Amino acid sequence: MRVLIPVLDENGEQSRISPHFGRAPYLALVDIDEDGKILNISFIEGEGPHEERGEDEQASAVRRGIHERIIGLGPDAIMVMRIGPRAVYDFITHGIRVMRIPETVVTIADAIVSLHTGTVEEYVLENEE
Numbered sequence: 075m076r077v078l079i080p081v082l083d084e085n086g087e088q089s090r091i092s093p094h095f096g097r098a099p100y101l102a103l104v105d106i107d108e109d110g111k112i113l114n115i116s117f118i119e120g121e122g123p124h125e126e127r128g129e130d131e132q133a134s135a136v137r138r139g140i141h142e143r144i145i146g147l148g149p150d151a152i153m154v155m156r157i158g159p160r161a162v163y164d165f166i167t168h169g170i171r172v173m174r175i176p177e178t179v180v181t182i183a184d185a186i187v188s189l190h191t192g193t194v195e196e197y198v199l200e201n202e203e
Contacts, residue, residue, distance in 0.1 A: 077104045078149040079185055084117045087183040091175065095157040096121055102182055103147060110190030115182065118147075145170065153185050153194065162197050172197040 080098030081089040092098035098120035105114040121140060141164040144152070151171040162172050173194040179185050188194050 075106050075108075075150045076148060077106065077186070077189065078102070078144060078147065078152045079104060079182055080120055080154060081117070081182065086115055087112060087181060087186075089115075089117075089182045091155060091179055091181065091185060092120070093155050095152070095154045095161060101144070103149065104182060104186065106186055106189075110186055112183070112186055141165070151189075153189065155179075157197075163199065166197065166199055 079102045080092040080095045081100045081102045082092050082098070083089050084100055089100070089102055092100075100117050101120045103116045103118070104112060106112055141161060145165070145168045149170055151173055152165055153173045153175050155175060155177060157172065165172050173189070173196050175185050175188050175194050179188055
């Protein structure tokens with residue numbers, strides 16, 4: 075399984091989780107086996123701190139580009155503390171599970187333990203009727 079996790083630094087399994095997906099300076103791609111063992115971690119640049127983008131057309135295009143880049147990385151799941159509703163929608167509709175990790179989780183290693191032990195909460199899309 076490949077999991078994408080927003081982090082504050084590049085420190086292997088001890089990388090600290092970023093409190094918000096859209097402001098993470100790095101994204102960790104973590105490959106794990108069925109027993110929850112970490113096989114590989116690679117890092118790419120995230121969005122990092124930014125000014126509020128607003129709702130104009132240019133802001134929407136920037137968001138779409140970032141989401142498309144992440145979708146192209148092929149994660150099975152994204153684990154976050156906080157994430158915006160547009161991102162949740164974009165990822166779930168592309169078959170990527172989005173999971174909320176507890177605020178007590180500090181590192182990548184902790185996040186993977188949470189995933190393996192089932193202490194994460196999966197986002198679901200509301201049915202529109």
